[in-house]
Amino acid sequence: MSHPNKKRLRRSMMFLNCQKPGLIKDPYIYKPDSIMLDLEDAVAENQKDAARYSLYHALQEIDYRGVERVVRINGLDTPHWREDIRVCVAGGADTIRIAKTESARDVHIVEEHVLAAEREFGRPEGSTLLMAALESCRGVLHALEVCESSDRLIGIALSGGDYTKDLQTVITGTGVELQGARQQMIIAARAAGVQCWDTVFTNLDAMDVFEEEVKMIKMMGFDGKSLVNPRQIDIVHKIFTPSQKEIIFAEKVVREIDEKKSLGIGVFTVDGKMIDIAFYDGAKRTIDLAKASGVYEGDL
Amino acid sequence: MEIKKAAMAGTLESSDAQVTVEPGENGIDLSIESSVIHQFGRQIRATVLETLNRLQVTDAKVTVVDKGALDCTLKARVECAVYRSNGITENLPWGGVIK
Secondary structure (H helix, E strand, O other): OOOOOOOOOOOEEEEEEOOOHHHHOOHHHHOOOEEEEEOOOOOOHHHHHHHHHHHHHHHHHOOOOOOEEEEEEOOOOOOOHHHHHHHHHHHOOOEEEEOOOOOHHHHHHHHHHHHHHHHHOOOOOOOOEEEEEEOOHHHHHOHHHHHOOOOOEEEEEEOHHHHHHHOOOOOOOOOHHHHHHHHHHHHHHHHHOOEEEEOOOOOOOOHHHHHHHHHHHHHHOOOEEEEOOHHHHHHHHHHHOOOHHHHHHHHHHHHHHHHHHHOOOOOEEEOOEEEOHHHHHHHHHHHHHHHHOOOOOOOO | OOOOOOEEEOOOOOOOEEEEEEEOOOOEEEEEEEOOHHHHHHHHHHHHHHHHHHOOOOOEEEEEEEOOOOHHHHHHHHHHHHHHHOOOOOOOOEOOOEO
C-alpha cells in the first residue's frame, strides 16, 4: 500500500543548513510545506559529523508543527552518506533527499540502506520516503527510470547549479539553460505518477524575476520549488494555490460534467467555455489542491 | 567514555554553544560562560552534566561558551566534542547513549 504522505502538498521546500542551530530551531514559523535540512553542500567538510548530532536532536526534540522534515544527505560518491542515512532514520526524518542521483541503481542503494536502518532503529519498514535530486545531464536523461525506481520515491527535484555546470553553461536568469531539463523531468514525473520540483532561485534582490519563474514552472506542471529564503515562501504559495475564481469554475465543471453525463450529453459550455470529459480530472485536481492548501470551503 | 585528546564542537554564533573537552582527572571540571548565565546557568549545567553522564564520561575538563543555545544544541555539541576526542564519526549509537 502506498504511503499516506507520498502525495502530500509540497509547494515550498525550504533548505536549511544543519550546521547552524539558529536556522533549524524554528523554521515552522514561516509555514513552508517542507523543510530540507541539509547535510550536504551547505555543511563544511570538517563539520559533517557535527551537523548530524544537531540534526538528530532537532528531529527528536523540535516540534515542526506538521511541516514535512526532509533531509538532504551527501552524495553516494562521498564517505558520508551511510551515516547520514542512519541518523535520518534513527531521528525519524519523513523523507530523505538523495543528492546527485543518476540512475535507478542509486535509489536502490539508498533504499537498501534505509531499510537496514529502519530495522536497526525499530522504525516501521517503508516509513521513510525518498526523493531524488537530478544534478547532471545523465541524471536528467534517466529521469523516468529514477521516477519508477521505488515505491518510496515521492518525486524528483532539479538541482540547477550542478546541472548547468555539467551542461557547460551557467544560470543566466532567463531560464533558457534549464528548459530541456525542466521539460524532460516534469514529463517523466507525470508519466510515473510522482511529484516534481524546480531548482532554487538564489538572487534575493530580484524577487520580481523569482515570481515570474514560479509562475512559469506552475504553468509547466511542477508541484513546487526548492527555496533558499523564507521571503520566497508566500510568493510560491500565492501562485500555487488556486484562486477563488479558479475554484468556483472547477466546481461548476465537476458538477456540470456529473449532471450532463447522466443526461447523455458529452460536450457543453460553462461560463462561455467549451467543456467535455477531458476537463474533469483537471477540475478535480484544482479542488484537491484548494483543499490541501486550506482554502476550499465547498462540499465537493 | 574516556576523553583521549582535546576536542571542540560548535561555534560562537547566536543560538549555538562552543564546547571543549580535555582529558582530566578526579571527576568533571565544568566551566560555563554564557550571556544568560543568571537565568539559565543551572539548566545549562544540568544538561551538560546529564549528557556527559549518559556518555559515561567521568573525568574531563569541559568548557562551554554558550550563545543562547537550546538544550538540544547543547547536547549535540557535547556529544560531538566527546566523540571527536575519541576519533569516532561512524556507527554512532543514535537513540542509545545519544538521545
